Amino acid sequence: MTFKTGSRQRLFILLVSWMSFVADADNMQLDGNLLLTGMDAGSNDNFKSGRAITLHYNYYFNNWLAADAGLLLSGKTLEESSEDIVGDYRTNIQTQALLLGIKPRYRLESPYEFYGRLGLQYWCTELEVEEYFGPGIPEGSSSATDTGYGYYLGLGVAHYVTEKFIVLFELSHFKQLDVFEGDSAYPFDLAINAFSIGVGYRF
């Protein structure tokens, strides 16, 4: 009981301190972005365009540099169907990533701001393959998931609708390195290029 009371007190103090810090700081930003993505596994893959969302939290150390933490969630991105000597096949890929990096910015006199993002990502990617062989032969699908590290880059422009509310346009590049390295003799690097539009809130 004593322990519980002590924990609650500490948590409360921490929360209040953080809130007062937040209320005074006005140096943080949350933004959410909708991405139109193009995936490239570096070979003869032929992915259709896909969609993803990112959520970013920024903590500004000063007027031009912030820490950038984020989350990337992609939808299932389909590849065009292909045919070879084995049969017809189609892959799809889905990925999530935790992002951690820096975000330099340059605020203009006008209500515009240019910014960049640069950081590392920890990703979790699932690849699925559907195969069809023709009449009388059982078709099937198989999937595998891998995790690993990579990096991300971004360049964007923000428009301050008000001092708190921002609209963002961004070009991003996410690179996942050595996907299925160790599990397969055929690993690949996955590049995700994206254009995004989003909204942000400064507090």
Next chain:
Amino acid sequence: MITTTTTASRVSAVSTAIVSVFLLNACDIDGGDNLPRVPEQGLFMLADANRHEGDDSAQVAAAVFNDGEPVNLVGGDLFEARTTTERVLLKQGGPVEGSYAASLPVDDSVQDVFLDVVHLPVEAREDRWYPIDLLNTDPGPGELVGKSASVSFPPAVTITAPFPDTVYTSISDVIDISWDPVSAGDLMRVLAAVECTDGLATSSYGVVVDNEVQLDMDLDDGSEVISLDKFIYDLNIGSTTIQFISDAALVLLQELLNQLSAGNIDPDFLLKKREANPIESTCEIRLFLQRQRPGQFDEIFDSGRVSGSSSAEVIVIYHPPVPFN
């Protein structure tokens, strides 16, 4: 009223042209000679490994037909061709629908090529981009896996006549083909790849002259006389009226296109779209003389045509006679 008449004449011209195009197509060169004579019943094996003069690889092609229809090897089944030192998988499309082909490195020491149907689910997918060893739906080996054939290369072919770029000017001419006869028992045949141009249009096709086309063609006796009309056709033979209508329709249609495009269309647009008539065109005839040696195939097949072959080529030219005015 004038508009109605003009529209009616245009419709008439277009209709005539369309009918003529169909008739022209009906007179097209029959490419049937390039296709294997596959029996309509039973399991049939077709395979050939050909080594062309000077090449350091043999072209290997194989197919299986069931009741006349090609059997697709899928799910990781495929033909493997091997010598004592080299091995390739036949993954490319072959010259015949449903056939598979590959280049197999060979040298002068190679005598035999072995063909097997194998089940290699990973190697068969090697052209795919994703981790094929991890993501692989393997339906297991098909019924043909384990079946095999083997062929031997006959001695190389050396053509002694005609000389390269010999010119012929009439389809009544004959081509005297001579070669060094080496062995008894091997079968000879001539294949030709013909490319023709009349200055505007082009046409290209293949011809096979074997024992079914010309009696005793298959004898390895060192010479064969083949009439040029085996290689050069007249698309309009026996259809003078149709040709007249077709020419008239082309002129009308071209005139219509000129009017519709206000003179911006190529005046020879339709002439370039049709096929050149070989007899009225300059044609390059690549003659391939092939020596074939029948091979062996598995007893499971009801019939088959399996052979190893060596070939050499010579190019001759056909120039159409200049018409007198």
